Amino acid sequence: MDAGARKAWFVDTDADGNRQEREEAFDMLHVTPPQRAPRCVRESALANDAGWLDADPETLRHNRFENVFAIGDASGTGNAKTAAAVRKQAPVVAANLLATLDGKPMGGRYQGYGACPLTVEKGKVILAEFGYQGALQPSFPLDPTKARSSYWWLKAKAMPRIYFDLMLKGREWLTG
Ligand SMILES: Cc1cc2nc3c(=O)[nH]c(=O)nc-3n(C[C@H](O)[C@H](O)[C@H](O)COP(=O)(O)OP(=O)(O)OC[C@H]3O[C@@H](n4cnc5c(N)ncnc54)[C@H](O)[C@@H]3O)c2cc1C
Incomplete structure (x- = not known):
């Protein structure tokens, strides 16, 4: 890319492996690399047709x-x-895994929650915060479409602690 000229060049590869360069002008550029599972999943019997782990979206089994x-x-x-x-x-997998080991029905259901x-x-x-089909799943009783300084504080101050001190150590409340 040429940031000064605000131009970027992409190489498209078609299904037959033919490569073609294309130039794009931009005001703001947001580029993501192709996403895929690691080879040990992608090229194993565990994968679905797209190469991801072939799991039920709710039970995660x-x-x-x-x-x-x-x-x-x-x-x-x-x-x-x-x-x-x-x-x-994590808690859904834990509950369903333990139920499976005990020969009981799986009670845990994941609704596709993710947050950015x-x-x-x-x-x-x-x-x-949203789940499958883009359904809003706000954690707080506030309009989730509004930008807030409280969420800035959450991201800048609280989330690093939640991540390093609680989540990675298995101590946060969801994993109870
Ligand atoms: C730039 C960026 C910003 C992000 N910001 C956020 C955010 O603000 N909030 C948020 O919730 N999420 C964010 N994410 C997403 C988050 O980082 C991922 O969803 C999360 O790390 C996924 O965890 P994981 O354990 O499934 O995979 P990973 O964290 O990718 O861990 C997989 C591990 O497996 C290892 N591995 C691969 N192949 C093998 C093998 N054959 N043998 C052994 N080990 C192997 C890899 O080296 C890696 O360490 C962001 C991601 C990126 C890239």
């Missing part, structure tokens, strides 16, 4: 192997791939 559960970005479950999703998936704290200006964040 594998559709063909009942002793396999999905959690995190490798899951083929159609939710936004976020660490916030992992927070909500979007910084829209210095000091203001929109806390976009």
Whole structure:
């Protein structure tokens, strides 16, 4: 890309492997690399046709192997791939895995929750929390479409502590 000239060049590769360069002008550029599961999942019997772990979107149990559960970005479950999703998936997987080991029906259901704290200006964040089919799943009783300074505080001050001190150590309330 040439930031000064506000131009970017992309190489498109078609199904036959033919490559073609294309130039795009931009005001704001947001580029993401192709997303895929690690090879050990993508090229295994665990994968669905798209290469993600072939799991039921609600129970998170594998559709063909009942002793396999999905959690995190490798899951083929159609939710936004976020660490916030992992927070909500973890207790569902734990409950359903334990139920499976005990030969009981699985009670845990994941509704596709994911969250993206979007910084829209210095000091203001929109806390976009949504599940399958884009259904809003706000954690707080506030209009989830409004940018707020309280969510800026949450992202800047609270989330690092939630992440490092609680979530990674298995101590946060959702995993109770
Ligand atoms: C720039 C960026 C910003 C983000 N911001 C947010 C945010 O604000 N909020 C949020 O909730 N989420 C955010 N995310 C998403 C979040 O980081 C992921 O959803 C989360 O890390 C997924 O966790 P995971 O454990 O499933 O996968 P990963 O964190 O990708 O962990 C998978 C691990 O498996 C390892 N691995 C791969 N292959 C093998 C193998 N063969 N053997 C052994 N190990 C292997 C990898 O090295 C890696 O360490 C962001 C992601 C990016 C890239």
